[in-house]
């Protein structure tokens with residue numbers, strides 16, 4: 001991989017490559033920003049740049065021995081640290097092994113680097129074990145922490161890193177990139193592009209992932225089911241059972257998103273997000289009928305469930321949805 005950062009990341013790239021040339025790189029970075037805007041991708045490009053032994057002014061050559069190892073994902077001086085087995089927690093064993101990795105000398109004579117993603121997945125023991133390494137880094141090492149919600153990190157972790165914020169691209173840039181990303185595939189219509197970006201809080205990579213999952217259709221079907229439920233045309237248990245699948249976390253995130261759209265209309269009268277939105281009629285009805293307090297309380301409840309889900313290894317999906325759907329039904333009383 002050579003330098004192929006996204007167009008909305010050039011400022012961060014210039015900043016860090018300048019530090020490299022000035023020899024002022026920190027030993028730990030914390031990349032923060034919304035999920036789905038390419039922070040991990042950026043970090044991999046940075047690793048390739050730093051390990052390359054024939055780098056041009058601001059990018060890896062893509063051809064030297066180090067680059068070939070990086071591209072083949074077999075570079076012995078790089079390690080990706082992430083939750084094991086598709087879980088959500090990075091445990092202390094992973095950090096111990098990382099500490100060991102840093103204490104061994106570099107196999108290729110350059111820097112030793114790890115990307116740890118996402119940093120909020122560190123459990124307490126793991127975070128404490130990492131603190132020691134952040135305080136006294138071994139040799140020529142670099143730790144790149146990536147966080148989609150940096151507020152959850154221990155302040156002591158944050159304060160030991162140089163924080164680099166990644167903004168969500170402008171709606172125009174996000175749209176341009178998304179539109180151009182369907183190489184050889186069917187490009188979604190303008191309305192679908194709007195809906196995809198809407199659903200993903202304008203995070204282009206997330207929007208792209210949603211497109212590949214056919215998420216729009218699923219989101220729309222969920223809205224139809226919710227509308228039926230609110231009209232008493234079906235049962236909460238039927239709907240919850242159908243939603244009991246791998247899309248669980250997405251479904252919870254979408255429910256939050258719908259509430260945000262309704263709340264925005266209710267509180268500011270802003271029509272931009274609701275116009276043309278699937279389920280527009282139902283959302284407008286709820287914005288009209290419910291008090292801000294009711295909607296905010298449902299929003300908070302949904303957020304709590306979402307967080308519980310993220311922190312649990314085996315959530316009861318059906319019960320969670322049933323519970324939330326009953327809270328939606330309460331809006332109608």
Ligand SMILES: [Zn+2]
Nearest residue numbers: 052061064067
């Ligand atoms: Zn190279």
